[in-house]
Amino acid sequence: MRKLTFGMNLTLDGYIAAPGDDLGWSVPCDELFQWWSDRVAATGLALYGRKLWETMSSHWPTADRQPGATPAQIEFARRWRDMPKVVFSSATSAVDWNARLVTDDAVPEIARLKTEDGGPMDIAGATLAAAAMRAGLIDEYAIVTHPVLVGGGTPFFTALDNWVNLNLVETRTFPDGVLLTRYETRR
Secondary structure, three states: OOOOEEEEEEEEOEEEEEHHOOHHHHHHHHHHHHHHHHHHHHOOOOEEHHHHHHHHOOOOHHHHHHHOOHHHHHHHHHHHHHHHHEEEEEEOEEEEEEEEEEOOHHHHHHHHHHOOOOOOOOEEEEHHHHHHHHHHOOOEEEEEEEOOOOOEEEOOOOOOOOOOOOOEEEEEEEEHEEEEEEEEEEO
């Protein structure tokens, strides 16, 4: 059975985007950018919701050919293009860059994908992750907390009907006071 991880940058007050979908607070240092790149390289399948797919697919497919692209950005762009992806959206008509589109209910498809053989899966996008979270499908949370308060926006966690007990499996400090905490769901 595949492991499903929800990992994102978030603010100390729990948001993955500030009001207006502002992500300016989350620019990673080189060490954190490399950590994210290594995660992409280790991901067997990435699951995207529409909004994050639009953000990622508008930049990373050609980021390695942009003037001034750093070696780390070139590596990330290559890894991102090569990584298999599933995009969940009823409003998107086509996807590219090693992705396939699912327009049906995401929860049964995610549950089915978890039963397949293959490497670990990452889920990205607040709405998609919230559905998986409520369905009890997330096995790990990788929370990269930035020392900033934005006061509102898109929350990392959704309202739940039941508690989810977790075990802390890793902590790591990055420059600028950024803290990684990884938790596994206790089953």
